[in-house]
Amino acid sequence: MxxxxxxxxxxxxxxxxxxxxxxxxxxxxxxxxxxxxxxxxxxxxxxxxxxxxxxxxxxxxxxxxxxxxxxxxxxxxxxxxxxxxxxxxxxxxxxxxxxxxxxxxxxxxxxxxxxxxxxxxxxxxxxxxxxxxxxxxxxxxxxxxxxxxxxxxxxxxxxxxxxxxxxxxxxxxxxxxxxxxxxxxxxxxxxxxxxxxxxxxxxxxxxxxxxxxxxxxxxxxxxxxxxxxxxxxxxxxxxxxxxxxxxxxxxTSHQINERMKVLTIVSTIFIPLTFIAGIYGMNFVNMPELAMTNGYYIAISAMAVGGIFGLAWFKYRGWW
CATH class of the missing domain: 3.30.460.20 (CorA soluble domain-like)
Known part of the structure; x- marks a missing residue:
């Protein structure tokens, strides 16, 4: 209209x-x-x-x-x-x-x-x-x-x-x-x-x-x-x-990077510890360390020292 x-x-x-x-x-x-x-x-x-x-x-x-x-x-x-x-x-x-x-x-x-x-x-x-x-x-x-x-x-x-x-x-x-x-x-x-x-x-x-x-x-x-x-x-x-x-x-990218850095540090610390645990977890009959009276404590101590050393190294380099 x-x-x-x-x-x-x-x-x-x-x-x-x-x-x-x-x-x-x-x-x-x-x-x-x-x-x-x-x-x-x-x-x-x-x-x-x-x-x-x-x-x-x-x-x-x-x-x-x-x-x-x-x-x-x-x-x-x-x-x-x-x-x-x-x-x-x-x-x-x-x-x-x-x-x-x-x-x-x-x-x-x-x-x-x-x-x-x-x-x-x-x-x-x-x-x-x-x-x-x-x-x-x-x-x-x-x-x-x-x-x-x-x-x-x-x-x-x-x-x-x-x-x-x-x-x-x-x-x-x-x-x-x-x-x-x-x-x-x-x-x-x-x-x-x-x-x-x-x-x-x-x-x-x-x-x-x-x-x-x-x-x-x-x-x-x-x-x-x-x-x-x-x-x-x-x-x-x-x-x-x-x-x-x-x-x-x-x-958001920065936050993701920070989380990835923490995960990377944790992974890096546990890689040598996992390596030690993997070696002594093998089922070979002839493993001399298995017969050691203090073998368990020595292995745990080595793993602890390795972890602490890794954290100290990251702190020293300013990566953490």
Missing amino acids: IQLSYFEPETARWQHGDITQLPKQVPADARLWIDLNNATVEEQQMVLQRFGILDNLVEDFIRERHPPKCEGQTDFTLLVLRGYADIDFSEYTASAQINLLYSRQVLISKITSHNSSLLEQLKPKIEQAKTANISEWIKQIILVTSSSYLEKLIAFEDEISDLEDAMLQRGNDDLMALIMRYRSVLRKINRNLAYQKDIFAEAFDEQQSPLLAHFDTIELRDFYEKIERSHSMTDMYYDQLSDLVDSYLST
């Missing part, structure tokens, strides 16, 4: 309805928002063809999952963004997919998100229409999108600090599993942020960027800095988590 909201400049009021109420021509001072969230593919194609959208833009807009991008034609600009829709970074369900096609009078949107709160924030605030315009709506959506990452990244700073302390005091496999999940999520959102950062970075280099038709360089710089900050924070947190993994593996 297609939802249509039309601001009539003569009455200064919003009219809500369906596609049948779409005016054939949108006046220059009117504003039109077409919400295609619940529209079928055929309905989406019908609306986009009504406004003469190029086929390649239609294809990109209709796709359920599309990486962030910005592309324009004579009257319309396609802007695809992704917001972070999960509560935290312990799991990654799906991004909020934000597909926008807009001109100076018309906004066509398709926004999907499993987070109802974020979805509500991404909707244009038409109650402010008397002072706002399409560019203001797009600006609001961009800021909400960047905020969906930044707010959670700022809150994650305390969590990663606690995680570092926990790993230092009582690192275990459960914490390692949590760290690996965090790394996986951060790697995925880092790609989304990299795409979006490039969109606004290219706007400064390309004089014909479609974003320049709706935003000045100061606004574009603000968008870029917000996305770039989130992107830098994901890089920093990913590196911190990687350092924790390396530290845990190094500590």
Whole structure:
């Protein structure tokens, strides 16, 4: 189903309805928002063809999952963004997919998100229409999108600090599993942020960027800095988590080496003792020492001296 909201400049009021109420021509001072969230593919194609959208833009807009991008034609600009829709970074369900096609009078949107709160924030605030315009709506959506990452990244700073302390005091496999999940999520959102950062970075280099038709360089710089900050924070947190993994593996390896050293010392001490015991455990008839009255005590003493000498030698060399 297609939802249509039309601001009539003569009455200064919003009219809500369906596609049948779409005016054939949108006046220059009117504003039109077409919400295609619940529209079928055929309905989406019908609306986009009504406004003469190029086929390649239609294809990109209709796709359920599309990486962030910005592309324009004579009257319309396609802007695809992704917001972070999960509560935290312990799991990654799906991004909020934000597909926008807009001109100076018309906004066509398709926004999907499993987070109802974020979805509500991404909707244009038409109650402010008397002072706002399409560019203001797009600006609001961009800021909400960047905020969906930044707010959670700022809150994650305390969590990663606690995680570092926990790993230092009582690192275990459960914490390692949590760290690996965090790394996986951060790697995925880092790609989304990299795409979006490039969109606004290219706007400064390309004089014909479609974003320049709706935003000045100061606004574009603000968008870029917000996305770039989130992107830098994901890089920093990913590196911190990687350092924790390396530290845990190094500590675990060191502990294993210490245990192996103790086992090696014990084995080295008992090898000569086992050798002596093996010799006198042989069942030969002619073994002169077997007839010695103090043979048992001499053998035990030799084994004790050998063990003590071995321990003293390891201590002297600093191996124990």
